[in-house]
Structure formats: C-alpha cells, structure tokens
Amino acid sequence: MKVIYKRPPVLTEAYFKYCGGCGHGIVNKLIAEIIEEKNWLEKTIIVWPIGCSVYADQYFNTDSICALHGRAPALGTGIKRALPENLVIVYQGDGDLVSEGFSEIMHSAIRGEKFSVVFINNAIYGMTGGQMAPTTLLDQKTTTSPYGRKEEESGAPVNMAELISQIKGCYYSERVAVNTPQNILATKRAIKKAFEYQMEGKGLSFVEVLSPCPTGWKMKPTKALEWLGAEMMKIYPLGVFKNPEVAK
C-alpha cells in the first residue's frame, strides 16, 4: 500500500497545544513537510516568537530557539549572519511582528537580511486571551476593543505584506491563507518559494498567512473559516506583492 499522507518526520511525536480550528498547526505542518521534501532538516534553525506558537520548539526535530517578544528578526539576523549557509526561519504572529517587533522586522527588510519570515496574521492576540492587534479589523470586538476597533482611536489595520514589499531589501512578499484546501496548498507553495529564495542567497522573503483563531474570535471553527474568507480577505487581499520573477 502506498502511503500518501503521513506525519512529516521533521515533527516530533508531541501533540500540538493549539486550540481546535487554529491555523498555526496547519502552517507548522506545512513548514515541516517542506523541510522534509527539501531534505533541509540538518541545516534548519527556526526562531520562534512569543505568542501561541511559543511551544513550537517541542514539535520540531530541527534546532529551535525561542526569542523575546518581537525580537525574532534580530535574533534571526545574528544567526543568519553567523551561519549564512543554513536555512533560518523566523516565525512570528501579528502582535509579535506588527506591534512589539515592528522596528526589528522593518529594519531586517531594510538591511535585506537573507532569512525567511512566516507571519501568522489572525487579527488578534491569541495567547494573551483575545486582545486587539494592529491587524484587528475596524469594528472587530476584542477584549481591549470591547465596542469594536475604532479608527480614530487605534488606527486602521496594517497590511504588512504590501508595506514590506515597498522596502528594497525585501526580495519576495506574498499573502496567503489557510482557510480552504486550495489556499492551504497555495500557502505551502509560497512558503517553499520563500525558503528556496533564501537558500539561493536572496534578500528577505516574507509570507503573510491569514489564519483563523476561533477561540480569540469567539466563533466555531467552521464560522471562523467563513469569517476569514468573507471579512479578513476584504482588508487583506491574497496575492504576491513583491515578485522576484517579474522583477527580473
């Protein structure tokens, strides 16, 4: 019998601690599959953030280091500069990347750091219990925007994939989503491209993943997928914003 689906050996036997319906587990698995397919386990170092993926070091058989909140790109800068031949993956959520570590990610792009960033955008702070993020949609209710996010108080949602694509040192920027099987496959293709560009020595490769957070959004998982497709995608359109193939 031919095995067509299995747990990628890049993952450990540990159970994911993510909530039911969370997108992190899907993206973690895609990363593991890509490392497996490319046979890059021995050269991979993953920098994990503070956020819901804080325990992801337990799930991977790669070298893993967990950064301070927001500082993953700075840690990644040090590691990649020390080991330019290795695959350095910087994994961040929206509180980590867009808020606490906004300066670190933007300056990593400005310097054209040659690592890959997988950015999970779920429009909320998941780990701390559903507070407002810079990516929270207008009128979206969170525990720190209980009457809905108001633009005049908190500004509007930040479109990171578009924003970072404007920086010269960013080589590749794409926004994908993990709400449908087709989109999950497209996410895998995007992340794989990002890793390949890194191993070719290109500049910063950036993949923003729209990801459901049923617990934080206070929705059933199926409803969360619908909301992602209907509401989040209006503000955060999928697409390639810095396309090296076109740039050539």
Next chain:
Amino acid sequence: MGEKVFMQGNAALAESAIRAGCRFFFGYPITPSSELPEYYAAKAPQENLVFVQAETEVAAFNMIAGVASTGKRVMTGTSGPGFSLGMEAMSYMSAAGLPAVVVNVMRPGPADGDILAAQGDYFQAVKGGGHGDYNIIVLAPYSVQETADLTVKAFELAFKYRNPVVILSDAMLAKMMESLELPERITPNENYDWTMTGAKGRKHNVITTCGDGPIQWENYNLALQKKYKKIADNEQRWESYQVEDAEIIMVAFGSVARIALGAMKKARAEGMKVGIIRPITLWPFPQKAFVGLDQQDFFVTELNAGQMVEDVKLSVKDKERVSFYGRMGGMTPTPNELYEKLCELYRK
C-alpha cells in the same frame, strides 16, 4: 610576548576582542563608546569580521544573542541609555545561557545625562537591571592594559559558564591613550553541544526561556542559581595595595581607583597607613578580599551617590566602619580631594 602599542581604551578593547577571536560586532553609535563599532567597521574587510550597525540597542542586544546561540564569539558596545535598552535581552541571555560580551562605557545618568566618566550604572550592571533573578559577570578594568586583558577574560568566562559578561568601562578609560601589550591572537573553539547550527549528526537542540509549568520553571531558576553560586565561589577578582599594615583601606574600582592610588601615595608619604582594595569583578563582588580585615576603617569612593558602598558594607563585619565620598560623574575628584577626605577620617 604580545605587540607593544600606544592605544585608546575603546580601540584597545576592540582590537583585543578581535584577537580573542570575536569576529562579530553589532551595535548602535553612542558617545563615549562609538569607537567600538567604528573599529569593527574599519577592520571588517581585512580581518573577515561581521559588523552590523543595528537600528536600536534593543535589536543589537538580540542580534548578539543570535550569534552567541551559534557558539561564535560576539560583542556589542554601548553606553548609558543604550545599556538600558539592552536590559530585556540581558535578562534573556542570562536565562538562555548565551555567552555574549557586552561593553558599557559608563557616562553620567540618569536619562540622557552627560558624556564624561561616571559609575552610576553599577547597580544596573551588578544587580541585574532587567527582570527576574539573574546575574551577569561584571569586569571593571582600571587601565587600558587591563581593558585589553579583561576583554580576553570576558570571552573565556562567558563560554566557561554560558553566561553574558559585561565589561564596565567608563568615559575616562575609554578615551585615554596608554601604552599596552596587546593579547596574542587565538582561534577559539566554536564547537559546543548546545548550539544552533542545524541538527546534523546529533539530536536537535532547543534554546528557550519559556517556562512550561511552575515546577519546571522553579527548577530552571534553581539551576541558574546553582551556576551563580559556582561563579561567586570561583571567580572573585581584585587587587590589594598595601593593606597589610593599613588602618584605612580605600575601596575603588575603574578609573576612580587610579585617583585613589594617587591619594594613597600622598597619604603614605605623610606617614598615614592607607591601603586600597580594588574590585576587578563587580559581580561576583570580591567579598574574599575583606576576610580578616576586621580592625580597619573603609573609605569607599565612586563616581556616583554611593552604590558599590552597599556591597562593601555587606562584605565587612562592622558596617559602621565604612564611609563614603563620591562625585556624581562628569566631575571627578582629584587625588588631593580624596587625600583631604582621608585626613578627616584619620583625625577621627
């Protein structure tokens, strides 16, 4: 023997770090430490160095954490406000066991302050500065020669204990030029079993400072404390000058110790029995230097309102015997000024 040169403190520090095999420097310019990044930037091509001018000290301190996690020698240098920005990462590197070297060229605070010599960051360096229970090994040179020697030592200690090390310099030491013998060039070991290098031919490594349960985290903390105890037992360093017959022992570190030496010489010439204890490690504080000195008076002098004096009081039997005189940094005492204070004490 090493090469004899005439060099500025900051330049001698950077050159010594390069000779100690530190190929990586990440930093943000700030007076009076800017010669450190400038030296690395200038020497990068011919010495095969990696220099990155970070966007903030917050980033610089996390970049060095990244390099340290790969087992390579790395350093940053900063001053006052920049050191404060690095405190989050100092706490992180301590918990993560990342052996980076950090230079703080002290200037007068608080806040923006001024840019001349000061020692007001003693508490911040020695007592933590960041959150949580942790200790940094703190080395305090008092000459350009010792700056060079302790730079080499800093990397040895950092890797021996997998702990960050601070070289606590000040604007006077950093900017003065002196003749010195540079350390020999070495190629350090970079192969350790705990590093982030890719899981090749071994099980994967994990570095995390995230507690996974209260009991686990208490045990993690207790293991750290065990390490600190070992460092405190083994690594106290100091220099004593004429304490054998002394009735008054001055205690001073860094550039102030030079001024104290001038005051001591003058006092000795006048027949006063004065000695000096000069702490070289500020953490661990050299408590052993004070053992058996129960009949003497202690005169602590610093470029601050009195910080190390607290550690001196904890190191002696009778804290009533400890007195203090300080200037706030920027303004430094003259040898005569300290001599006058000694005379007042002597008359008591």
